[in-house]
Amino acid sequence: xxxxxxxxxxxxxxxxxxxxxxxxxxxxxxxxxxxxxxxxxxxxxxxxxxxxxxxxxxxxxxxxxxxxxxxxxxxxxxxxxxxxxxxxxxxxxxxxxxxxxxxxxxxxxxxxxxxxxxxxxxxxxxxxxxxxxxxxxxxxxxxxxxxxxxxxxxxxxxxxxxxxxxxxxxxxxxxxxxxxxxxxxxxxxxxxxxxxxxxxxxxxxxxxxxxxxxxxxxxxxxxxxxxxxxxxxxxxxxxxxxxxxxxxxxxxxxxxxxxxxxxxxxxxxxxxxxxxxxxxxxxxxxxxxxxxxxxxxxxxxxxxxxxxxxxxxxxxxxxxxxxxxxxxxxxxxxxxxxxxxxxxxxxxxxxxxxxxxxxxxxxxxxxxxxxxxxxxxxxxxxxxxxxxxxxxxxxxxxxxxxxxxxxxxxxxxxxxxxxxxxxxxxxxxxxxxxxxxxxxxxxxxxxxxxxxxxxxxxxxxxxxxxxxxxxxxxxxxxxxxxxxxxxxxxxxxxxxxxxxxxxxxxxxxxxxxxxxxxxxxxxxxxxxxxxxxxxxxxxxxxxxxxxxxxxxxxxxxxxxx
Amino acid sequence: xxxxxxxxxxxxxxxxxxxxxxxxxxxxxxxxxxxxxxxxxxxxxxxxxxxxxxxxxxxxxxxxxxxxxxxxxxxxxxxxxxxxxxxxxxxxxxxxxxxxxxxxxxxxxxxxxxxxxxxxxxxxxxxxxxxxxxxxxxxxxxxxxxxxxxxxxxxxxxxxxxxxxxxxxxxxxxxxxxxxxxxxxxxxxxxxxxxxxxxxxxxxxxxxxxxxxxxxxxxxxxxxxxxxxxxxxxxxxxxxxxxxxxxxxxxxxxxxxxxxxxxxxxxxxxxxxxxxxxxxxxxxxxxxxxxxxxxxxxxxxxxxxx
Numbered sequence: 041x042x043x044x045x046x047x048x049x050x051x052x053x054x055x056x057x058x059x060x061x062x063x064x065x066x067x068x069x070x071x072x073x074x075x076x077x078x079x080x081x082x083x084x085x086x087x088x089x090x091x092x093x094x095x096x097x098x099x100x101x102x103x104x105x106x107x108x109x110x111x112x113x114x115x116x117x118x119x120x121x122x123x124x125x126x127x128x129x130x131x132x133x134x135x136x137x138x139x140x141x142x143x144x145x146x147x148x149x150x151x152x153x154x155x156x157x158x159x160x161x162x163x164x165x166x167x168x169x170x171x172x173x174x175x176x177x178x179x180x181x182x183x184x185x186x187x188x189x190x191x192x193x194x195x196x197x198x199x200x201x202x203x204x205x206x207x208x209x210x211x212x213x214x215x216x217x218x219x220x221x222x223x224x225x226x227x228x229x230x231x232x233x234x235x236x237x238x239x240x241x242x243x244x245x246x247x248x249x250x251x252x253x254x255x256x257x258x259x260x261x262x263x264x265x266x267x268x269x270x271x272x273x274x275x276x277x278x279x280x281x282x283x284x285x286x287x288x289x290x291x292x293x294x295x296x297x298x299x300x301x302x303x304x305x306x307x308x309x310x311x312x313x314x315x316x317x318x319x320x321x322x323x324x325x326x327x328x329x330x331x332x333x334x335x336x337x338x339x340x341x342x343x344x345x346x347x348x349x350x351x352x353x354x355x356x357x358x359x360x361x362x363x364x365x366x367x368x369x370x371x372x373x374x375x376x377x378x379x380x381x382x383x384x385x386x387x388x389x390x391x392x393x394x395x396x397x398x399x400x401x402x403x404x405x406x407x408x409x410x411x412x413x414x415x416x417x418x419x420x421x422x423x424x425x426x427x428x429x430x431x432x433x434x435x436x437x438x439x440x441x442x443x444x445x446x447x448x449x450x451x452x453x454x455x456x457x458x459x460x461x462x463x464x465x466x467x468x469x470x471x472x473x474x475x476x477x478x479x480x481x482x483x484x485x486x487x488x489x490x491x492x493x494x495x496x497x498x499x500x501x502x503x504x505x506x507x508x509x510x511x512x513x514x515x516x517x518x519x520x521x522x523x524x525x526x527x528x529x530x531x532x533x534x535x536x537x538x539x540x541x542x543x544x545x546x547x548x549x550x551x552x553x554x555x556x557x558x559x560x561x562x563x564x565x566x567x568x569x570x571x572x573x574x575x576x577x578x579x580x581x582x583x584x585x586x587x588x589x590x591x592x593x594x595x596x597x598x599x600x601x
Numbered sequence: 602x603x604x605x606x607x608x609x610x611x612x613x614x615x616x617x618x619x620x621x622x623x624x625x626x627x628x629x630x631x632x633x634x635x636x637x638x639x640x641x642x643x644x645x646x647x648x649x650x651x652x653x654x655x656x657x658x659x660x661x662x663x664x665x666x667x668x669x670x671x672x673x674x675x676x677x678x679x680x681x682x683x684x685x686x687x688x689x690x691x692x693x694x695x696x697x698x699x700x701x702x703x704x705x706x707x708x709x710x711x712x713x714x715x716x717x718x719x720x721x722x723x724x725x726x727x728x729x730x731x732x733x734x735x736x737x738x739x740x741x742x743x744x745x746x747x748x749x750x751x752x753x754x755x756x757x758x759x760x761x762x763x764x765x766x767x768x769x770x771x772x773x774x775x776x777x778x779x780x781x782x783x784x785x786x787x788x789x790x791x792x793x794x795x796x797x798x799x800x801x802x803x804x805x806x807x808x809x810x811x812x813x814x815x816x817x818x819x820x821x822x823x824x825x826x827x828x829x830x831x832x833x834x835x836x837x838x839x840x841x842x843x844x845x846x847x848x849x850x851x852x853x854x855x856x857x858x859x860x861x862x863x864x865x866x867x868x869x870x871x872x873x874x875x876x877x878x879x880x881x882x883x884x885x886x887x888x889x890x891x892x893x894x895x896x897x898x899x900x901x902x903x904x905x906x907x
Contacts, residue, residue: 092817120822128817134762135810139754140606144736147828148815154823157830164828178608182761196818394772415778423776429803430766430773433795447778477802492777 043203043236044068044091049105051086051095060086062260064105068204071234073227073250075241075268077282078257079510081480084240087257088208091238092126093119110203123149127197129207131508133189142168142176142184142192149200167199171225185380187218191225198229204236205229211241212508215380216536223247242510245284245575249300256281272298280512285539285575289590293597305579312600313583342406343367344420344499344530345391349400351554352386360386362554363400368532370498373525375541375562376534377572378551384534385426387551388501391532392421405498419448422497426504428488432476437468437487440476441494448495462494466520482513489517493524500524503534518544538574542566542588563588604660604727605760606734612836612897613655613732613890615904618741620837620844624651624890625729627848631883632721635855637862637870639880641717647883648724654887654894657731664727671723672716679712680704686711687867711864737829747825755811759804766803770796836903839893847886854879 046066052059061083068074078084089095093114096103107114110125130136139145146167150160168174171191176184184192190210197205207226211219223241227250230237241247248254254271256264264274275281276291283291286305290298299305345368352361361383368374368391376384389395390402393409402409405420424431434440438459445455463469466486471479476487485505492500502521506514514537521544525531535541541548541562548565550558550572558565566573566588567581576593577585584596608614613621632644652661686705693702739750774780774796781792854860859875897903 089813094813094817098813098816118822119816120819123817123819123822126817128814130810130814132810135807136814138751138811138815139736139739141734141736144739144828148820149818151825151827152819152822154826156826157828160826160828180607193814200818389772392776394776413781413783414775415781415783418776418778425769425773425776427769427773430770430799431777433774433779433799443779444777 042067043070043072043110044238045106045108046087046090047106049087049090049107050103051090052102053086054100056101058260060260061090064257064260064262066255066262066265068236068238070203070236071230073230073237073239073252075239075244075247075251075254076257077240077244077254079280079282079512080482082257083260084257085208086260088128088206088238088240090114091204091206092128093117093122094128120152123202124153124200125203127200127202127205129190129193129197129205129210131209131212133186133193133213136193137181137189137196140181142173142179142181142195145181145192146195146199149196153200163199163201167195170229171195171198185218186214187222190214190218190222194222194225202235204238207237207239209240209242209508211243211246217379219243219246223250226250242282242508244282245286248284248287268300269297272300282511285590286579289576289593289597293594293601302575302578305575306582309579309583309597309600312597342370343403344370344372344405346403346406347387347390347400348403350387350390350397350402351399352383352390352395353398360554361390364554364556366549366556366559368499368530370530371525371528372547373521373531373545374533374547374549375545376532376549376551377536377538377541378557382551383554384551385503386554388423388503388532388534391417391499391501392423393417394423415447418497419495420497421499421501422492422495423501424488424492424503424505426507428485429477431488431491432484435475436473437463437471437476437490438473440487440491444491444494450495458494462490465493465523466490467516482509482516485509485513485517486520489520493520496527496529499530499532501532501534504536505533506535506537506540514540538566538572539576539590542574542576543590604657604663604731606731607657607660608734609656610898611655611732612840612894612903613651614734615836616732616840617831617833617837618733618737619831620833620840621729621733623841624844625725627844627851628725628728628883629722630848631851632718632725635851635860636714636864637860637876637880638714638717639862639876640851640860640883641714641721643880643883644721645717645724647887648721648728650884650887650891652728652731654891655728655732657728660731661724661727664723668720668723671719675715675719676709676712679715680708683708683711685865707864707866707868710868714864737831741831759807762807763800763804766807767796767800770799770803834904836893836897839903840890843886843889847883850882851879854882 044067046064049061049064050059051061064087076084076087086095090107091109096115097119103115109122112122112125114122137145138148143164146164147160150163168177171194173191173195176188181189211222214222223246226237229235239247248268251268254266254268255262264271266274272283272287272291275283284300286302287298287300290305299308347364347366350361350364353359364387376388378384386395390397390409391404393412393414396410404417409417432440434443441459441462442455445458450458463472466489468486468490471483476484479487505517518540521531533541533545545562547560548562549556550565550569563586566577567585574588576590577588580587580593580596587593587596628644628648632641652658681702682699686707688706689703690706691704693704695701735754739747739754771780775782779792780796781789854875860879861871863869
């Protein structure tokens, strides 16, 4: 018998004409791991919330069809009554933790269920030990990292012994290492405890191979349901379909039976390389343009940004930067990579004066940032932070752009022209009069970007622009940035998304512990790193070590085939 | 930043929440009912000693700015609005609404006494926030009280998050030139006012997220039980007795005229041996608790619970 059964589910949010879900059918068997994929706004979060009754009980709206979990109709049962059957983990750990101590947080659901203290103590200790959280018992929630908070959130639902775990993009706010750790934990819970899992995730390469079944939602409808292998065959010829980069690469070259993991891809390459040995043909090294493998550092031009011996200490005593030296030349495209807390964001906040050096100096366009107003420095250095929502103040997209133009004191005569141009550049013309807060995540990201690009700063800094966005949005963003860069502007990208960085950037700066660990051409920096490199590089490391981008990997594969 | 509770291995933090409340209430009641400013000074000194015994003296002292601002306000406003007191020390002009501005010595003294009382109350609450775990406070309350406590705990937890959000929003707007840093306070404040809208909407979004999370974890479905079982220990018994002695002796002393003090119509503060005894009591009891805190680490029987 199926644990979860969704039959012909159609649901519309209050005040919306278009249904968020339309005729959805879904089944989840005991112990099954289902990966739910789809672009932003496709209905993934709504479907997750329908499984534990938040839709429609919490949100209201119109619903038809039927959702049953462990035989209970979610429309008839209360959300709180379903809590013992469905455990739900949300995107942002900050928005789901109620108390200030990990132990109280984990016990919160059990206390709500009215369990006796002895049972609660046993369950809490057990789940903390299982998720390796026991050492955090005495800590405060606010002292935990994002990954630890999300694990506490997982523990707080796991302790209620649910039969199904539903996770709505649980790693979207985490760095790659924390995300991998979280997903591995999830997989072991599925393997060892036989817990059914429904997971939504944008970075499919992290979990595609975990899934027993993949379900794809498109505009509120199920467009595919099958095994990961079947999914890769189905996705052939559909460039928007979410697939791991390595699967997509082989799919475009060989058709069916594409590898799903780096390991499988490497084995396939090894076999191809063995077959190709001794034959005439294109050398795999040709895949990488050797002329581009210079040091990647700017030449004699006057740098746009010059950082000299920069150190920065936060108010709580954390030494975030330790003697950084760096230059950004006009027209460069740089990716700043490194683990959380390595100092990437702290460094770029010095470019536009949001932070002032504790020691050393930062020159923007030849002038020290010290004593200069951020608003003035922003004319040269535009910056888009991690959360586009923080950027949005106005009630329409056009007004949002107008706010920037006014702040930058752009002459009124040019404002309409600039607004039209940026709306066209970012495909936002149809949203001109829409409230940005009503747009999807990817569309909001574009509005926030437009509010910076409109005055065309010579240096554009983006902090984690691809966090929590779908592949389609990412592809579009890459296109806009490459176009912006091609007009002679410099771009600095702070990112954990190495595939994205490699596809856009020329130079990569690897940071760690407040220092620059490596700086140079992306091929050199990424191919010399064991972990901080792309899936393509990991796959081709033995045969073509310089390969870091999808295009290069495709050329290398062609040479081997 | 407002200092918040941080777990430390000290007697005051490990006490039963009811014991903590008893001690705090005795200090609070004394600071509110006693007219003699010596009492307020004694309560502040006792609170300082207790914060040292709980290893939170630095955090406790960081509230001095708030005490100073509110105390100064009382000190300035009372002489301006009060028309009582026999000793005029400055005859001012006639002001519409307020009338003639005659400043009296008694009104100034009353303002100073009020400032001390406000400072004592603030510092007592500061001590409470530093020794009482909000989650344990939540566990102490049942029924409707637990809902209020939960709301308070949530608000407390969301303060650092809201502060982080406000910094992120401000940075985003400074980075696009919307929020200004120069050009006078009015320009700076004016440019930041529209950001409140975004902060409110972010906080509302977070609130909805929390509500979803709570409902998904069966909040409101049953009568809540609690994981932590509070038990009294020997340390609790001693501290409750000391708090009772402090309050009892203080109230008896005040009611019996042991520490008289009159502000109006003219200042009168007769000093007797009993004044010194009653005023010294909070400090002595705080010192006993300080000593107890030192022994508590070694005398394990003090940690035993029923």
